[in-house]
Structure formats: structure tokens, C-alpha cells
Amino acid sequence: MGPLLQFPDLRRAGQNCGGLVQGPNGTIESPGFPHGYPNYANCTWIIITGERNRIQLSFHTFALEEDFDILSVYDGQLQQGNLKVRLSGFQLPSSIVSSGSILTLWFTTDFAVSAQGFKALYEVLPSHTCGNPGEILKGVLHGTRFNIGDKIRYSCLSGYVLEGHAILTCIVSPGNGASWDFPAPFCRAEGACGGTLRGTSSSISSPHFPSEYENNADCTWTILAEPGDTIALVFTDFQLEEGYDFLEISGTEAPSIW
Helix, strand or coil, rough: HHEEEEEEECCCCCCCCCCCCCCCEEECCCCCCCCCCCCCCCCEEEEEEECCCCCEEEEEEEEEECCCCCEEEECCCCCCHHHEEEECCCCCCCCCCCCEEEEEEEEECCCCCCCCCCEEEEEEEECECCCCCCCCCCCEEECCCCCCCCEEEEEEECCCECCCCCEEEEEEEECCCEEECCCCCCCEEEECCCHHHHHHCCCCCCCCCCCCCCCCCCCCCCECCCCCCCCCCCCCCCCCCCCCCCCCEECCCEEEEC
16 A cells, blocks of 8 residues: 555545545546536546456546546556546547556546536456457447457447457456457548547558548548657558659658658
């Protein structure tokens, strides 16, 4: 229990939020849920379990003022290097699984405008399971076993196309735990392209890939990372009509035209 002394102020005066969370499962809600959270909220929850176990966090409800009210999830203690994902907006996030025995949630809101808030469910996982990676918007998850060696498959509803890896395998991860070999994919509308991507890794492909893309396509993808982080973009396939079809990459020191 010694390392937890690094969190001396888990509750801010006047706010009933945050704290140490223990037990095999439970619920974490934003203050005031479901009737809206206050401005200037600053709440930290630390979920802690046994040394060889991990923690799965899944969301029942999620509605935060986009880009201004933030739920940051840390894989371990609240330290910059442990940041796993920053969540905001109105889309239900995918499930999150810790790599160790501590998962930290930090919720901050600005001076104006609020929304319903969030309700998250946590469950302690034994070391031999990857946990449920969660449903995806406009998609279907096929498979009900999530232990080492198990595979699951994602598909999209009619009118939507899968972006990312359709099949995920639960594999042994460093430290004798378990993790999925790829992040969960997402579904985009047919004919639509582009979007905003968050998280530690994902994949991007031209519309209808590996089939040919259509004429007059105009797609923009935005990849968001934390300040100070770098983004690596690795191409596994690349074939465009030379001199007429272009991919421009900005965010580097000078934009690159491919």
C-alpha cells in the first residue's frame, strides 16, 4: 500500500468524488450522475487489486463536453508516462484493461457547460484472461471466450465497413499477463472516409481497400496524441495513380506529399 501515498489529496473540498476503489467489481460515476456533473470538477479514482490480477474498465454511459471536460485513464499510478487514453465527447469508449494491478481515473471539467457524465463498471481479471474488448459502434462482436489462445472476430452492420483488424487473439503479454494482439477496430459508413483516431495504435486504409478506391475521393484522418508524444506512421501497402492521386501528411516539420 506504500506507493499510494503519492496521492495525498484524492478528494477536493466540497466535491464528493474520487477515492480508493477496491473489491472484485464495482461502479464509478462522475459526480452528480446522471443529472450532470459540476464545473471545476477534479476527481481521482484509484482502482487497486491483487498483485497478479488486472482490471477491466467498461463504460455504461459516457457524455462529456468535447475537448474541455476530460476523463484521463492511467495504466498504473497518476504519472505522465502511464497515461493510456484521454476520453471526451459523446461516443461510448471501448473497454480498457490494465497491464498491472492499478488503474487510475482522473476527471477534470472546465468553468462552463456540462453533460450527463459517465458511468463505468470495473472488474478484476485473473492473469490468464484478456477480458472483453467491448462492442464497437455499428459493429458486432463474435466470440464469448477471452482467455489466452482464444480468438474473437468483429464485423460491421450493413452499410458500414470495418477499419482495422477483424480478428483479435488473446496472447501472453510481458510479465506473464495476457493482452489482445491488436486494438479493437471501428466501423465507418460505406462511401465515407476519414475521421479522428485516438489511442496507442490503429490502422488507416483508403476507401474499399484492398479493392480500388473511387474517383473524386477527399479524405482527412486526424491522429491525436498527448503533448510530447510522437506518432509513427508505417505503410504496409501503397499504390496510387502517379501524378494524379496524392496522400498529404502534415504535422511533420514540413508537409509530405506522397
